[in-house]
Amino acid sequence: MSYSVDIDRKWQKKWEETKLYKFNPDAEGKKLYCLEMFSYPSGANLHLGHWYNYSLTDSWSRMKRMQGYNVFHPMGFDSFGLPAENYAIKTGIHPKDSTLNNIATMEKQLREMGATYDWDYELATCMPEYYKWNQWFFIQLYNRGLAYRKNAPVNWCPKCQTVLANEQVVNGECERCGTEVVHKHMTQWFFKITDYAQELLDCLPQLDWPEKTKKIQTNWIGRSEGSQVAFYVEKDGKQLMNDDGTPVKLEVFTTRADTFMGVTYVVVAPESELCEKLTTAECKEAVDAYRAATSKVTDIDRMSTTREKTGVFTGSYAIHPLNGRKVPIWSADYVIAAYGTGVVMAVPSHDERDFEFATKFGLDIIRVVASEPGAEDELPYCEKKGVLVNSGEFDGLEMHDAIDAIVAKLNSMGMGEKKINYRLRDWLISRQRYWGTPIPMIHCPSCGVVPVPEKDLPVVLPYDVEFTPDGESPLAKCESFINCKCPKCGGDAKRDPDTMDTFVDSSWYQFRYADPKNSDAIFDSSVVNRMCPVDKYVGGAEHAAMHLLYARFFTKAMRDMGLVDFDEPFQSLVHQGVILGPDGQKMSKSRGNTVAPDDYISKYGSDVFRTYLAFGFAYIDGGPWSDGGLQSIVKFIGRVEKTVADVKDIASSSYDASSLTSDDKDLLYALNYAIKSATADIDRFQFNTSVARMMELLNAIGKYQQLPAAKPELLRYTVEKLVLLLSPFAPHFTEEQWEILGNEYSIFNQKWPEYDESALVKDTIEIAVQINGKVQFKVDIPTEADQAAVEEIVKADSRLDGALAGRNIVKFIYVKGRLANIVAK
C-alpha cells in the first residue's frame, strides 16, 4: 500500500490504542516542556496557519522525544472571547453551544494531523473548572493590592461595545476590529502590572527570545530617566491649598531639568482632574469649552505632529521654586493625562513643541542652554549638549552637570528629585461583554467592594442572558445573576457586571496544563515547579506586547505569592512566519488566494503536507505557497518509499566497518553529514535545510545503489537511518516504512541517529588555490597537511606558473581545510 491518508488513519488508530503519546511526568529523561500558543476554536477547519504552527512544533518535539527527553506537549483551547459572541448575535446560536461544538471539531482535526498531544491534559478556558481559578487569582491580586478599581479615561471601542487595554489599541484603533476608539471616563478594574515594570525590563536580556520581540517589550515598557520637579500654585491671587491645608504642589516629570530656569509656562492635560482644579471662575467657560472640544478630537488627529497647537489659559499661575517667577498655567491637548503626571513644564527655547505653542500664544521664550558659552544658537535649540546661560548660579555648567545641580538644589527644598518614569500603564481588564469570566466581586451599599468568598467560587457565567451589546454589560441585565447578598453583612448587593479580558485566561494557562484537573487549587506548585517554565514556546509575533507581557507579569506575581519558584514563564520563544498565497500576497478570501489544507491532505496525506511545510519555507519568515514545492515532496516521499522497497528484503543492516571501500566511505560521509546537519537544523527550527540534507542523502543513496560493488547491508543501514531522520516530519509514513522494513513498533521508541565524527574526516580533501583572493585552480591535499606541506604541493603544481603570469609570490597563506591564498606582485 503506497502512502496515502489511509496510512495516516492506520497509524493514528494504533498510536491511540497503544497509548504511545501518554505523558508520564515520572518517566526517565530530562523534562522538556514544548508549547504552542493555544488557539481560538473557530467554526472552520484548521487553517494553514494552524498546521504550520502545530505540525512543525510537533516535529521538533518528536525529535526531542527520540533524543531521550521526557517531552510534555499539551494542547487546549482559548475559548472565551468576542468571535463566539458576535457569531451568536448573528445566528442565535449560544456561544457555549457553538464553542463546545467547535472544540470537538478542532480536536478531531488535530488528531488527524498526527501530533503527539496527550489529550488527558487538554483544557478549555470557558469551562467553570478553568475560569474558577481566574476568579481565585483575581482575588489574590486584589488582596495584595495588585487589582484595583479606579475611575479613569479609558479606551472604548464603539463597535465591540467595550473598553480596551492600552495594548489593545493600535494607532488609535481597536486591535480586533479596526474601529477608531473613543475616550470615556469609567470606573474599571485594573491589574497593577506597573509594579513590575522594572523587573519586566531587567529579565529580558536573559530570555532566549527573538531580539525584535524583546525590543518591542522594551519600547512598550518605555523606561525614561529624568526628574520630578514641583511648583506651587497661585489661583485668584492666593496660594492654592489642598483640603488638608497643605499647599498644592504641581508635579511635573522632565528629562531636561537643566532647562529648568527657562520655564515660562506650565501645561496641564485638558482631560486630567487637575485641570478642573486649576481653572479660575473667569476662565471656566473657555476651559470647559476647550475640554469639550478636546474630547471630540480623535486620538489619531491628536497624535498628529503636524496639527496646529491649541490651548487655553486656566487663569492660575505656577510659582517657579528657584527664581520665584510667576508663570501662567495653560491647558493644551499636546499634553497627555496618562503619561507622567499629566503636567509638563514648558521651555520653549529648547523644545520644539513648546516653541511652537509659545510663538502662537505670545508666551516668553528665554534661552538657557547654549552650544558653547556665548553662542546665539537658533531657537529652539534642542541638542542635548551645551552649557547653561541665563540661569543664575548654574551658568556655565555643562548640561548633564546642570541637571544634577538643579535637582540637588530642588531636592534640598523638597521640590524635586531624580525619577524614573515608565510608559507602561496598568492593565485594564474589565470588559462590558458576556462571553468571559465574571469578575468575582460584589458591590454592597454598606460594605463597599467585597470579594466573593473562596468557597463560593466559581461565580458561574449564566447561560440565559440577553447579550446583544448596547454599551451596558449584559450580565447587569440578568436579574438572577446580578442580585446577590453581601458576604459580609448579608444585605442586598450586586455582583460586578463585567467580565475579564480574555488575555487573563491565557496569562497562566501554561501552568494549568501541568495539573489541569486539580479541583482544590489553581495547580499543585510542586508539579508546576517541576514541569515549568515552558522550555520552547511557539506562536505568532503579534502577541509581543500583549499576551507575552501579561503572562510574564502573572508569573512574577505568582512567584511573589509563593505559587511558583521561577521568574519567567517562557524560557525560549520562536515566532513562526506567515504563509502567503501563491501570488505572494497575504491570504484572504476576497483575494481568492487561500490554500485549504484539507484538500491537500485528503489527496496526498498529512505527511506530504507536513513535510512540505517544513521544506518550503524558512520557518520564522514564512513566504509564498507553491504547489510546485509541494509536488517536490510528493516525489521525495515516493523515492524514499521505493528505496525502502528495494532494501526491505536485505536481512541485515550491520556492515563490516573494517573493509570499507572509498565508495562506502563516501556514503557514510553523506549519512553522517546528514545526521549532523539535520539534527542541528531541526534543533534551531530551521526545518527547510534539515529536509534538504535528507534529500542530499537520498541522492547519495541513489548513486551508491547504482554501483556494482554496493554492499547491501550498508545500503539497508543507511536507508534505515534516513527513515529515522525523516520520522519527525512524516510520522505516519515513516512508521509504515519502519514496519515494512520488518522493524519493531514503534519507530518513535527508537533512538535518534547520532553521527560518527570519524566518518566525517576524509583522508584527502580538495582545496582551492587563490591568487590575491581569486580562485585559480584546485588541488587535492592530505587532510592533515600543514602550511609548509601545502605550499610544497601548490608550488609543484604545473598550473601555478600560468596563473602567476610572471608575478612573484610575496606571501603564502593556508587556511586549514579551506583554501590556500597566494599574495603575488
Next chain:
RNA sequence: GGCCCCGUAGCAGAAUCUGGCAUAUGCACUGCACUAAGGAUGCAGGGUUUGCGGGUUCGAAUCCCGCCGGGGCUACCA
C-alpha cells in the same frame, strides 16, 4: 521624527553569528533516457559583477560607513 530588521540565479531559499572555493535543496528552464504519443519517472546541464558606492583585510554575501529600495516597532512620552 526616533529606533530596528531585510535586500543572494527567473522564483523560493542556504551560506551572514564565527570573513576563506558564492549559491546547498527545491521549483522553473534546457538536453538525454523510458514511451506510439503525452504524462509520469530517472539521469545530466546552464545560469550570479551577492541592491549601489566607499572602507578594513592576503581575502568581504558576511565586519564598518554612506546611499537607494522594502518591511517592522514606536511616536506631541515632556
